[in-house]
Amino acid sequence: NASRLAQLSAEAIGLVESAEPSVTGLNVSLGRALQEMSQIDPGARSLLEEQRAISGQLSDLAASMSDYAEQLSLDPEQVKEVEERYNLIQTLKRKYGSTLTAVLEYGAKSAKRLAILEGRDEELFRINSEFANIDDQLRSIGKTLSKKRKEAAPKLVKEVEEQLNNLGFMRSRFEVQIIDNSELGKDEAVILGTGFDQIEFLFAPNPGEPFKPLKSIASSGEMARVMLALKTVLASQDQIPVLVFDEVDSNVGGETAAVVGGKMKHIGVDRQVLCITHLAQVAAAANRHYLVVKEIIEDRTITRVEMLDAAARVGELTRMLGGHGEAARQHAKSLLG
Known part of the structure; x- marks a missing residue:
């Protein structure tokens, strides 16, 4: 339990003083905003006073937590280990995600990519x-x-x-x-x-x-x-x-x-x-037999294609045979069977 208490104390002190952003840092930003508000509107001075009171309370809280951490009976090596682990976690969160869950997901994806790269020769x-x-x-x-x-x-x-x-x-x-x-x-x-x-x-x-x-x-x-x-x-x-x-x-x-x-x-x-x-x-x-015909309509040459029915087809075949008489017509019919 002592190790866990030391870890929690270090995390709490870090949140107040050294985290990015820390509670103290956020409170300072809040104070600057309220200071500018009170300069514009005197009615906001009461808010600034409350913020300053909170600043004092945060300082007291940080000091108390530090005293508490010092009173824990931990081996110096354990304290060092806890601090290093905490600092490592904070560094990972700054680089790879705002939460431990995000850091772990990033780690899983990186491991998969590494496996692919290592197996590229195969x-x-x-x-x-x-x-x-x-x-x-x-x-x-x-x-x-x-x-x-x-x-x-x-x-x-x-x-x-x-x-x-x-x-x-x-x-x-x-x-x-x-x-x-x-x-x-x-x-x-x-x-x-x-x-x-x-x-x-x-x-x-x-x-x-x-x-x-x-x-x-x-x-x-x-x-x-x-x-x-x-x-x-x-x-x-x-x-x-x-x-x-x-x-x-x-x-x-x-x-x-x-x-x-x-x-x-x-x-x-x-x-x-x-x-x-x-x-x-x-x-x-x-x-099927289609006839292509060119004709001039209103001084323009028009080409049209028309499908011939049975009677028209006999007439066109007769013309293609070069005759106009009955013999040519009978010849055309015989070609059609």
């Missing part, structure tokens, strides 16, 4: 190991993908060339060029989103012409028909929902035009196909 090792594992998986998948591409390329070439023959490129050639980074002298550590390979579709439309990248084909019609051949072969593989073919019937005759229309109709079973065409054989294969 965490870094774990992350690096996981990264290395993922890198190994990527390289394994990349090599498998490259192998499958090289196995599938000859089959793709053969089937695309067959489709190109049907589309009027009777002696054209198609090739798939697969080059990995090592062949280009690039760092094998580089992994692209498409794997290790660079792939180029090559096309030679006529005998004696060298292969050129498909993207370098000058004719939009040729490009459209090559893409149509590719999409016909890959119809069940890719996930592109909408395809647009512009002038796919450029420089083709009636028989080839019917083949073009049939292939687009096949592709259109699983996705939306839009085609701009001037050939009746192609237009007839569609499920």
Whole structure:
């Protein structure tokens, strides 16, 4: 009990005299405020007198507590220990919180942060190991993908060339060029989103012409028909929902035009196909026929698009066939089936 009494006495004396803020310090601030009030309003002098009386009582209380503490029969070492502990607590409160609870919470958070910092080497090792594992998986998948591409390329070439023959490129050639980074002298550590390979579709439309990248084909019609051949072969593989073919019937005759229309109709079973065409054989294969019309209204050119009903569609196909008689009309009907 003597130790506890000494601790409490030291805390009480500290609250009155040395704490921040201390009772004595607060009372001094109160006295200054009341002094200024009494200078402004004489009626406040009674408050100042009460404050001065309290100051005297605080001094007496501090002296009495000091006397009380001195009378406690404590070993000097115990007194020193109590004082050091009290001073330590006050220092911690000034730095880390106004209450012991706040100081303890700060200590718990600091301990957690320290544990994280001390374990960072282990965490870094774990992350690096996981990264290395993922890198190994990527390289394994990349090599498998490259192998499958090289196995599938000859089959793709053969089937695309067959489709190109049907589309009027009777002696054209198609090739798939697969080059990995090592062949280009690039760092094998580089992994692209498409794997290790660079792939180029090559096309030679006529005998004696060298292969050129498909993207370098000058004719939009040729490009459209090559893409149509590719999409016909890959119809069940890719996930592109909408395809647009512009002038796919450029420089083709009636028989080839019917083949073009049939292939687009096949592709259109699983996705939306839009085609701009001037050939009746192609237009007839569609499920819907839209007519683009330009007209001048009040000196302004207006373009409008209208969907044709069954009767209007027969009339438009007749016009596209270049005829106006009954024979052309019957031909148009036969194209629609």
